[in-house]
Amino acid sequence: MMLARFGPFVLLTSAIAPYAIGEPPTAPPPKPASSAGLPEGAVARLGQTRLRHAERPTCVAFAPDGTTFVTGGEDGTVRVWSAATGDMVRMTQKTGYGVSALQYTSSGKQLTVHYTAEHLVRLLDPATLREIGTVACSGTSRFAFSAHGKLLATNDGSGNLVVTEVEQELPKLELTGTDVFAFRPDGKAIAVGNHDGTVAAHLVTGGKRTLHLAGKDRVRGVFYSPDGKRLAVGSRAADGTDTVRIYTDSATLVTEVPEMNVPLAWLTNDRLAVSNGTDAGIYDLAKKAFGGKIRGAAGSVAISPDGSKLVATGSGGLRVRLWDLPSGKQLHAENDRFPAPALMVGTTDGESLFLLSNDAAFLWPVGHQETKACGVLPGPAVAAAVGGSTLLVATAESVVAYSEFDPMKPLAAKPTRAFEKSAQARACAVAPDGRRIAWADSSGAVVLADLTGDERTRLPVVTNSVLALAFSPDGTKLAQFGRDGFLRLWPVNGKGNPADEVWKARVGRGLRATIAFSPDGKLVTAASLAQVPVFSVADGSEVFKTDRHSEEGLAQHVAFSTDSRLLIIGTSGTAGGVEVWDVARHRLARRFSTGYGDISRLCVFPDGNRIASAGAEEAVTVWDLTKGGTDSGSTPGALPKR
Numbered sequence: 001m002m003l004a005r006f007g008p009f010v011l012l013t014s015a016i017a018p019y020a021i022g023e024p025p026t027a028p029p030p031k032p033a034s035s036a037g038l039p040e041g042a043v044a045r046l047g048q049t050r051l052r053h054a055e056r057p058t059c060v061a062f063a064p065d066g067t068t069f070v071t072g073g074e075d076g077t078v079r080v081w082s083a084a085t086g087d088m089v090r091m092t093q094k095t096g097y098g099v100s101a102l103q104y105t106s107s108g109k110q111l112t113v114h115y116t117a118e119h120l121v122r123l124l125d126p127a128t129l130r131e132i133g134t135v136a137c138s139g140t141s142r143f144a145f146s147a148h149g150k151l152l153a154t155n156d157g158s159g160n161l162v163v164t165e166v167e168q169e170l171p172k173l174e175l176t177g178t179d180v181f182a183f184r185p186d187g188k189a190i191a192v193g194n195h196d197g198t199v200a201a202h203l204v205t206g207g208k209r210t211l212h213l214a215g216k217d218r219v220r221g222v223f224y225s226p227d228g229k230r231l232a233v234g235s236r237a238a239d240g241t242d243t244v245r246i247y248t249d250s251a252t253l254v255t256e257v258p259e260m261n262v263p264l265a266w267l268t269n270d271r272l273a274v275s276n277g278t279d280a281g282i283y284d285l286a287k288k289a290f291g292g293k294i295r296g297a298a299g300s301v302a303i304s305p306d307g308s309k310l311v312a313t314g315s316g317g318l319r320v321r322l323w324d325l326p327s328g329k330q331l332h333a334e335n336d337r338f339p340a341p342a343l344m345v346g347t348t349d350g351e352s353l354f355l356l357s358n359d360a361a362f363l364w365p366v367g368h369q370e371t372k373a374c375g376v377l378p379g380p381a382v383a384a385a386v387g388g389s390t391l392l393v394a395t396a397e398s399v400v401a402y403s404e405f406d407p408m409k410p411l412a413a414k415p416t417r418a419f420e421k422s423a424q425a426r427a428c429a430v431a432p433d434g435r436r437i438a439w440a441d442s443s444g445a446v447v448l449a450d451l452t453g454d455e456r457t458r459l460p461v462v463t464n465s466v467l468a469l470a471f472s473p474d475g476t477k478l479a480q481f482g483r484d485g486f487l488r489l490w491p492v493n494g495k496g497n498p499a500d501e502v503w504k505a506r507v508g509r510g511l512r513a514t515i516a517f518s519p520d521g522k523l524v525t526a527a528s529l530a531q532v533p534v535f536s537v538a539d540g541s542e543v544f545k546t547d548r549h550s551e552e553g554l555a556q557h558v559a560f561s562t563d564s565r566l567l568i569i570g571t572s573g574t575a576g577g578v579e580v581w582d583v584a585r586h587r588l589a590r591r592f593s594t595g596y597g598d599i600s601r602l603c604v605f606p607d608g609n610r611i612a613s614a615g616a617e618e619a620v621t622v623w624d625l626t627k628g629g630t631d632s633g634s635t636p637g638a639l640p641k642r
Contacts (some may be wrong), residue, residue: 041592041627043610044367046353047619050086050332051320053077054574054597054616057313059101059300060320063126064108066304069311070126071320072099075574075597078113078129083309086322086332092129095574106149114143121152135166142180146187151204153181153190163190163204172204180221184228191231193219199233201249211251217243223263223272230254232263232272242276246285257283264301273303282307282325292325318597318616341614342381342393345407346605353603353612353620354407356381356393361411366622375411378418383427387471388434390451394425399439401451419453427466431475436492438478440466446480448492459490460499468526470515472537477502479517479524485509487526489540503540507533514557518564523583525567527555532569534583544586546579553577556600556615562608566625570599570613578602578613578623592623 038045053073062069063080068089070080076097080089097115104126105112111124112135121143123133135152137143142155151172153163161181163173178192184201189210191201197215199222202208217235224231234244242261246254260274260283267273270285280301281293292307299313303325311322322331343356353364354374361375379395386392391405393415399422400415424442431437440446444466446459463482470479476493489502507513510528517524523543525534532546532555546569548555553573560567565584571577576594581587597616604611614620 039592039594039621041590041623042594042621043624044622045619046364046369046371046621047617048086048332049594049596049617049619050088051081051322052596052617053079053318053320054576054595055098056316056318057299057320058099060302060311060313061102061104062302062304062309062311064104064305066306066309069302069304069322070102070111071311071313072102072113073318074098076115077574078102078111078124080126080129081320083304083311083322090129092124093574101143103145105145105147107147110149112145144181144183146183147185148187151183151187153183155179155181159194161192173202173207175202175207180219182222182224184224185226186228189228191222191224193222193233193235195219197235199231201231211247211249213247213251217241221262221264223266225266225269225272227269230269232266232274234261234263234274236261244272244274244283246272255285255288264303267303267305267307271307273301273307275301280310280312292328294323294325294328297321297323319618341601341620343384343386344601344603344612344614344620345386346603346610346612347407348606350605350607350610352408353622355620356384359395363407364620374409375413377411378415382425385428385430385469387430387432387437390430390434390437392428392430392437392439394422394428394439396424398422399425399428399437401437403434403451417451417453419449422447427469429469429471429478431471431492432473433475436471436475438469438471438492440469440480444482446478446490448478457492462486462488467510467513467528468515470517470524472517472524473519473521477537479515479526481507481513481515481526481528483509485528487515487524487535489524489537505533505535505540505542510554512556516558516560516567518560518583519562520564522564523560525558525560527558527569530554532558532567534567546581547586547588548579553598556598557602559602559604559611561604561625562606568602568604568611570602570615572598576613576615576617578611580625590625594619594621 053075055074057071057073059072068080072078076095077093079091100116101114103112111126113122119137121135125132144153152166155161159177161175161178164171177194179194181192183190189201189203193199195218197217199213201211217237219235221234229249231247236242242259244257244260260276262275264273272283278298279295280297282291284291294310297312298315301312303310310325341355341357345354355362359377359380362371363374364371379397381393383394389404391402393400398418400418403416425439428439435451438448444461444464448457463484465483468481478490478492480488485508486504487507488504507526508529513528515526523534524537530548534543553571555569556572557570567581567583569579576596578592580590582589599613599615601614612622
């Protein structure tokens with residue numbers, strides 16, 4: 001099968017060189033899980049990390065035996081998955097590159113991989129993912145191997161197709177005016193299609209044209225049946241109508257498959273896998289009906305050789321989705337509940353974690369695999385904060401408050417108060433005593449209010465988008481960070497004019513940010529870019545800046561330990577890092593890694609010994625701050641004594 005984002009064709013290169021052993025992928029895989037299935041330093045995890053890439057998955061192909069499938073992603077990884085369990089079987093990674101194409105060749109004995117910006121195709125042993133050779137190319141376009149792996153067709157992106165005998169580096173055929181192409185199963189002919197609707201078949205040796213189809217619809221894909229006697233042609237008309245037409249080798253139209261435009265693969269001479277970019281399934285030519293169809297199968301799609309399963313990379317996110325095709329049931333999807341918690345609060349005893357996710361509240365007994373539902377919000381949470389016994393939640397409709405909040409108890413059926421004229425708030429904060437609140441609306445205006453909402457103060461608009469807000473531990477100041485890249489401190493205790501900033505400091509512009517005060521009230525920090533500066537609350541002077549680099553991932557979330565001795569940073573990137581910094585020594589003390597992409601939310605438990613992280617892997621992980629997690633790539637120091 002030839003499966004990728006462009007149906008049976010994939011992005012690659014044009015000129016060919018003979019086999020040569022290339023450099024193997026350079027980066028080691030993320031740290032392996034322990035025997036308990038957890039990364040080093042983790043004590044518990046809510047959910048699984050099945051079918052996840054650290055960055056967007058881009059391509060997929062089923063192994064010939066159908067028991068496994070392989071995916072490639074922007075994180076530079078090639079991952080092999082068990083179709084039965086959803087668990088990752090093996091992985092290899094090349095950092096700094098994304099995987100743009102995957103294809104099994106030579107009856108499944110070889111896996112071909114193309115990485116973005118490389119001028120070669122890497123040949124891997126499917127059983128080990130060890131590199132066994134390369135095929136050099138130049139330019140970037142599409143490629144397809146013949147079934148026996150002896151021929152390679154590449155397109156330079158300008159409609160110029162070259163078919164090359166790989167072993168001898170001999171060009172066999174050159175054609176112009178081609179968009180998509182596919183070898184006949186015997187490798188003796190190749191079918192080509194173009195955006196002007198023309199479809200033709202040529203013998204590889206000599207180039208004689210054996211088939212010509214004139215049309216007006218843009219051709220999206222072509223694919224031969226196993227016996228080579230039928231050709232499936234997918235196209236899209238100018239009015240958006242999608243059709244896959246089946247022709248005999250004598251150009252006779254056999255049948256049409258409506259609402260589909262890419263033939264993915266033939267399972268038999270009468271069963272064809274097709275897609276249209278959002279839906280995919282198997283069409284039975286004899287019955288003139290679908291034998292299974294999945295709606296929402298977007299991105300690169302592959303179907304198992306027996307037609308029982310369908311896998312798709314999707315059009316966004318990190319998750320690869322797998323379905324049982326006959327029933328339409330999605331498989332291994334039990335951990336989709338916590339893709340991006342808006343809030344996490346650890347209980348005082350350290351045994352449970354309160355979470356807000358989408359429009360619902362949950363309580364997770366740490367170490368268990370199930371959560372307890374404990375309330376429903378008026379709408380999906382955009383932002384949330386806790387201070388004292390007040391829970392503040394910003395939804396699209398309004399900012400709402402829950403008084404007498406206790407993470408161990410269910411939420412009230414309705415909020416205590418919904419604040420008028422608070423729609424479209426993007427950030428919110430609660431003072432430590434729970435009596436004063438703040439939110440920022442879509443215009444960049446920050447509103448200060450008491451819990452009743454009767455007394456309100458509007459801060460001057462200094463940026464068109466406020467990304468984060470936080471009260472100081474004594475409740476006398478409010479920190480604000482916006483898209484203008486400045487961290488600002490405002491007086492809110494009534495003794496100073498709210499129109500006058502206490503100070504402002506440049507941090508750097510980012511797309512998201514968080515603010516954290518040290519519990520002793522002496523320091524404040526904001527995370528937005530790679531480096532995280534720490535400022536004195538008293539005068540705004542920079543105390544220190546974490547010695548980080550952009551390749552280590554942007555800082556997504558920050559928090560201080562309960563004793564103010566540690567600065568904890570959640571980072572982006574393929575490793576899913578949680579960094580623990582010794583504030584007094586200004587150095588990295590410990591690093592944890594999920595191995596699955598961005599960390600977008602952190603929580604420090606009240607006992608100060610545990611933290612929780614959530615992010616791209618759609619799971620919540622609890623880490624022990626007192627042990628594990630060191631990284632051989634750096635020289636972390638010991639954590640400071642309490």
